[in-house]
Amino acid sequence: MKKWLWLLVCSLFLVSCNSQSIIDWVDFVKINGNHYERIYSGIIADSASIGEKIGEVKFKVADHVNDVDYKTKEGDAAFWEKGTKVFAIQGEPEFAAIQTKDEINGYAIYHEVSEKQTFRGKYKDIEKDSINQIDIYKEGKDNHPVLIHTISEKQEIQDLTQILKEGKTNSSFNPNTTQGDPITYRLAFYTEEPIAYTFPLFFDGEQWYWIPWDTDLLSDEVERFVTEK
Template structure:
């Protein structure tokens, strides 16, 4: 009996820890990051940034040769040039002008139409909110996100005073990692906030509203003042 209990415990731990290969002939499970490998370098997706303008896109520098997700089950697989996690074979890879550490591919589901990637070999990830040069933000877009028809632009801020007021709401948001959102109203409303500077990558962050409280996740969960509603009236 003790031996059987131990077997059940070990098997349960294997499932809980998400092992890449399971005993008894089970399927391997691999959780890929969003990457593209090109010319010996691995590029990772910038999840908190979008292309600021199509004018930054340069010429084609390659194509995806192999999509690993759905085709690779070996956890020891070594990625090679032309591999991509989620893009289909034949996807065109484009350079970003004057930025050798950045590339892009077309993506109709992304704001401004391109998914952007950075070279892990050449630069660190620098698109967290703490990295954003607030003094250089000259335009903010707010989108109602997670809609069946896609993101919907609901507000665009271009005046210095409204940009500064909006940014201060985020800067002054109060960290509350123990915050529990209101579950009685169902799923929260999701928003995307896009911050433009002179850089080719605009900063992108999410905000949520649960019917009572605006909150976001610059690092830990942070609560935003109710004054935020002034920027999304009519949504």
């Protein structure tokens, strides 16, 4: 083979190898034939609700699969390493949980994706009168949430939820970042259900705002609830 032809073949090979797609994976796990996806507005309310092991991860697709036509199979997970255990949640067959120190109460929550199963994960979906506790977390080192305040008195719960209710939706709001990133908090709303709701709260030095689904601007009254105690 002529040298120039050999170089052309090698060049095409390298281009082919380097043209593989980088896939932006959704955080999923496939166990027992069911496809589960991570829900970031849900946390386990009490680790006592964690049930039996229903399977474990067999293959981590992120960093290993670049084929956009790849068909996920039993035991696949987007980001979890091989051997990661997947647990049931008692009384909630459409949910699954994976233990992690990075999430409030120690578990990442997954919901089955199907035509029959839809997770209602917006703040508006919570029955406000059923809220019996609100925990407030502040982002700590390595993005780990640190509990700074628990609200369990009915009047305080009502006062805070009223402030949140009065928030003004502003989809085009841009926080002030001249002094750095906004301070990040998380509000966790507990009812009698095994799954609690959680949503981010921010302060950019001038404006309090949170994201129950869209961006809502809040009054400064919310500050008294996030004072570390």
